[in-house]
């Protein structure tokens with residue numbers, strides 16, 4: 272023990288690292304944490320939190336429109352991007368201070384520096400070229416936007432990191448990507464008044480989500496004026512008078528003011544010294560870990576996006592907490608990655624848990640689908656054509672609801688609450704036995720009586 276300067280050295284002060292450091296500290300461990308940028312990591316500084324604040328801002332435009340239908344008379348609303356960004360930055364600074372205070376209360380020593388591994392027990396702090404010997408090391412360095420293979424003009428392209436710091440709202444923006452970050456930013460900018468083009472190389476946006484969700488959201492985004500171009504990629508970006516000219520793979524040119532790539536995030540492992548420490552990567556370039564987040568080196572662990580299991584804040588937090596309980600709390604704890612509810616804060620919002628219809632049909636002998644689309648009362652009243660989608664995927668053999676997919680207002684909030692029941696193994700009969708809350712949109716989930724499709728898997732020859 273005396274050999275080591277600390278019981279635990281955490282590299283990275285984001286969702287996973289902060290939780291792990293704090294809980295290990297509360298378990299009585301001596302903890303040091305290095306953060307090279309700002310405490311709070313992606314989620315707090317340039318991810319979930321600032322993104323959701325922009326989402327809230329972007330939704331006022333529709334609210335103002337709808338208000339007129341409900342009898343309100345408003346002056347001509349105007350929007351000021353610098354005010355939003357300044358207020359967002361103030362909130363982020365407040366949260367960063369709160370995270371720092373929590374770490375201090377748990378006696379975690381915070382070091383503002385990049386840290387790299389020199390060997391399996393030695394961490395080098397680049398700020399002052401100091402070395403620390405640690406009994407245990409936790410790698411929680413997160414992920415970083417991948418910008419592709421270097422097309423011509425890539426220097427003109429921003430990622431989500433820079434999108435949070437633009438000095439002005441672009442009048443026209445082209446976003447490349449089809450994942451949730453691309454879709455969310457497309458809806459944010461469209462809501463705030465930008466002309467938005469979304470370019471995605473695949474068949475349809477939100478790969479990995481249920482096909483009905485993908486098509487429904489795309490239709491609704493297009494209804495709101497977003498131009499969605501699939502099966503194309505950006506081949507070059509050139510600076511021209513009054514903007515950036517984007518060349519697409521079909522040789523179509525689009526002139527915009529900003530180009531943003533949201534084409535996936537890569538585990539943050541470059542230059543970390545993993546080889547020197549003997550830490551192995553998997554075939555996706557992420558740190559290989561077991562169910563307790565232990566790497567190929569027994570006293571080195573890794574949690575969060577750097578392990579590329581489920582890149583979500585609540586997962587990084589759980590993995591960090593479970594690590595601290597396992598190593599310093601005397602309680603072997605693995606994180607269950609099944610039936611994780613999640614949301615896409617697009618407009619309209621998406622909330623999902625469990626299996627897609629395709630996954631269920633691969634996994635179960637009989638699959639029953641209950642699906643409805645309808646115009647929500649609140650917006651149909653003001654003449655909107657916007658539709659909401661609700662879909663339940665049921666294992667026919669057990670009646671268990673194995674998937675729930677919602678697109679529409681408050682889908683994220685609905686799926687959080689419903690997630691408890693589905694995680695517990697609720698059956699379709701349990702849904703039917705639950706009385707509706709009327710009038711709500713959520714009541715549709717317990718009033719879908721008629722099966723819309725049923726599939727029986729053919730026996731393999």
Ligand SMILES: Cc1cc2nc3c(=O)[nH]c(=O)nc-3n(C[C@H](O)[C@H](O)[C@H](O)COP(=O)(O)OP(=O)(O)OC[C@H]3O[C@@H](n4cnc5c(N)ncnc54)[C@H](O)[C@@H]3O)c2cc1C
Pocket residue numbers: 282283284285286287288305306307308309311312313314315317318319320322384385386387411412413414431452539543574575576577581582583584585587
């Ligand atoms: C735009 C955007 C929106 C998102 N929205 C959501 C959402 O709505 N819901 C959700 O659940 N998730 C969301 N996420 C994902 C979420 O932010 C991540 O899953 C989560 O932050 C992962 O936590 P982590 O601890 O693994 O890494 P991070 O939070 O990324 O923290 C890693 C930290 O390590 C630091 N670091 C890296 N290398 C070193 C080093 N060598 N030395 C010192 N410090 C280092 C980094 O500066 C960073 O602060 C979003 C992400 C983005 C980019």
